Amino acid sequence: MVINRAKKLILLSHCLLNVNAKVNGLARYKGAVAELISFLVDEGFGIIQLPCPEMGYWGIRRWGQVREQMNTPFFVRHCRQIFTPVLEQIIDYHRNGYRLAAIIGVDGSPSCGVSHTCSSASWGGELDNWQTTAEIMGELQMINAPGVFMEVISQALGENGIEIPMLAVDEAAPADSIADIKKTLKGELQQ
Numbered sequence: 001m002v003i004n005r006a007k008k009l010i011l012l013s014h015c016l017l018n019v020n021a022k023v024n025g026l027a028r029y030k031g032a033v034a035e036l037i038s039f040l041v042d043e044g045f046g047i048i049q050l051p052c053p054e055m056g057y058w059g060i061r062r063w064g065q066v067r068e069q070m071n072t073p074f075f076v077r078h079c080r081q082i083f084t085p086v087l088e089q090i091i092d093y094h095r096n097g098y099r100l101a102a103i104i105g106v107d108g109s110p111s112c113g114v115s116h117t118c119s120s121a122s123w124g125g126e127l128d129n130w131q132t133t134a135e136i137m138g139e140l141q142m143i144n145a146p147g148v149f150m151e152v153i154s155q156a157l158g159e160n161g162i163e164i165p166m167l168a169v170d171e172a173a174p175a176d177s178i179a180d181i182k183k184t185l186k187g188e189l190q191q
């Protein structure tokens with residue numbers, strides 16, 4: 001019998017493999033991020049697709065929102081619930097010598113951002129509280145903080161004494177961030 005599994009895994013934000021889960025109108029690729037996925041397959045990673053926390057909470061017709069609107073006890077609980085089955089897989093792989101090489105999130109997302117996320121102190125309520133769309137967009141900014149789901153993941157891993165590097169495809173600069181991810185993972189593989 002030939003045993004050739006590489007015993008190394010990557011966890012990906014759901015929409016990196018299925019763009020259809022994203023808020024309508026946001027999409028820089030047709031289905032999956034081919035350049036990243038083909039790299040991972042070529043390098044022998046098994047891929048675990050994380051659930052999309054927003055799709056499972058608000059569905060496909062949701063509006064785009066910011067971190068402050070999602071950082072509620074209810075959404076945090078939802079994130080914990082959907083991550084639990086994945087966490088149990090991670091614990092089991094970890095105990096049995098498999099390498100969890102990275103979690104790849106989506107920078108800019110209020111849920112899956114790793115190092116930055118979208119923020120607004122005032123978003124929420126009726127749209128006619130504002131005069132124009134430009135006024136609404138003027139109150140949107142990027143801040144250096146994780147999205148709610150990635151924060152929950154990081155806490156849950158910490159509670160179990162598991163460390164997994166967190167990387168991200170940047171919604172604003174996908175090509176550069178994918179090049180960085182490839183470089184980081186290549187470096188990891190050489191260790």
Ligand code: SF4
Pocket residue numbers: 013014015016021022023051052053054055106109111112
């Ligand atoms: S970034 Fe996260 S929350 Fe947003 S669509 Fe992708 S998986 Fe869903």
